[in-house]
Amino acid sequence: MDDSTGQYLNAIGLVPLLTKDDERKLAQKIERGREAQARLDAGESSPRLHTQVREAAKAKERFIRANLRLVVSVAKKYPLPTGMELLDLVQEGNLGLNRAVEKFDWRKGFKFSTYATFWIRQSIGRALDQKANLIRLPGERAASLRAAVRQATGGGEELDSEHAMLHRLTSLTSLNATVGDDNNSELVDLQPDSGPGPEDMVLAADQLAMLTELLDVLDERSRFALEMRYGLIDGQKHSYRAIGEVLGLTSEAVRRVIGRSLDSVRARAELQDIDAA
Numbered sequence: 001m002d003d004s005t006g007q008y009l010n011a012i013g014l015v016p017l018l019t020k021d022d023e024r025k026l027a028q029k030i031e032r033g034r035e036a037q038a039r040l041d042a043g044e045s046s047p048r049l050h051t052q053v054r055e056a057a058k059a060k061e062r063f064i065r066a067n068l069r070l071v072v073s074v075a076k077k078y079p080l081p082t083g084m085e086l087l088d089l090v091q092e093g094n095l096g097l098n099r100a101v102e103k104f105d106w107r108k109g110f111k112f113s114t115y116a117t118f119w120i121r122q123s124i125g126r127a128l129d130q131k132a133n134l135i136r137l138p139g140e141r142a143a144s145l146r147a148a149v150r151q152a153t154g155g156g157e158e159l160d161s162e163h164a165m166l167h168r169l170t171s172l173t174s175l176n177a178t179v180g181d182d183n184n185s186e187l188v189d190l191q192p193d194s195g196p197g198p199e200d201m202v203l204a205a206d207q208l209a210m211l212t213e214l215l216d217v218l219d220e221r222s223r224f225a226l227e228m229r230y231g232l233i234d235g236q237k238h239s240y241r242a243i244g245e246v247l248g249l250t251s252e253a254v255r256r257v258i259g260r261s262l263d264s265v266r267a268r269a270e271l272q273d274i275d276a277a
Contacts, residue, residue: 005085008087009072012072013069015068016066017066017069018112020111022066023063023104024106026059026060026062027059027105029052030063030102031056031106032055035052040053060101064094064097064098064101067101067113068090068097070097071093071094072090072093074121075089075090075124092126093120096121096122097116097119099119100118100119100120101116105248110246115246148160213268214265215265217265224247225247225254225257226258229258240254240255241254243258
């Protein structure tokens with residue numbers, strides 16, 4: 001552990017943890033501040049609204065600082081790729097923590113740590129997929145590989161053949177490494193220009209835009225539930241029960257929400273086909 005990591009861990013270790021009542025009160029202040037800011041943006045002005053905005057900023061800062069240890073705990077479970085340090089993963093996880101604090105609904109009554117862990121893992125996982133690997137894997141395969149590597153690292157086991165191959169493909173290798181029997185060639189000399197062409201990039205962008213547009217018909221809760229169910233957030237498909245724990249709903253209620261969401265998305269897709277025709 002380098003000095004900067006040690007100093008960071010020591011600093012966040014001094015911040016008191018929050019009780020469930022603390023979380024509720026801070027979340028209420030953040031919500032009032034958000035509402036006050038909306039009224040200020042609409043042209044209304046009063047000292048009380050400005051005070052609520054300032055209190056909300058302080059509440060959010062305290063909420064985040066008190067949960068920085070949670071981010072470190074989650075980040076430590078990921079094997080560090082070459083060229084990345086623990087603080088790199090922690091920084092990405094902090095972005096997820098910030099998002100969790102903004103979206104936390106104190107009315108649902110579930111623990112903040114359970115809710116925040118989902119967003120922290122999502123943020124770290126996306127960072128690993130985008131920054132750590134030379135080869136981009138589909139979200140579901142990337143999440144499966146991360147889980148397999150964590151299990152192998154923690155239990156001293158070997159990766160199965162499929163995950164071992166994916167691990168080799170996504171591990172950093174120097175392009176200046178010598179290859180061949182005479183070691184006169186470098187790996188960089190053998191690399192084809194296999195990057196996506198302009199047509200591939202345009203097609204991928206169109207597909208992403210189409211999917212985003214389809215999901216935009218849903219409200220935030222329905223979209224979140226659908227994305228969790230089908231692994232569109234972190235590459236892992238989640239059960240109705242797991243989704244319900246995050247949203248504060250029963251498994252049956254989640255099933256109904258996802259069913260209605262799918263109907264809405266299908267209707268939007270059919271309507272686009274009609275328009276395109």
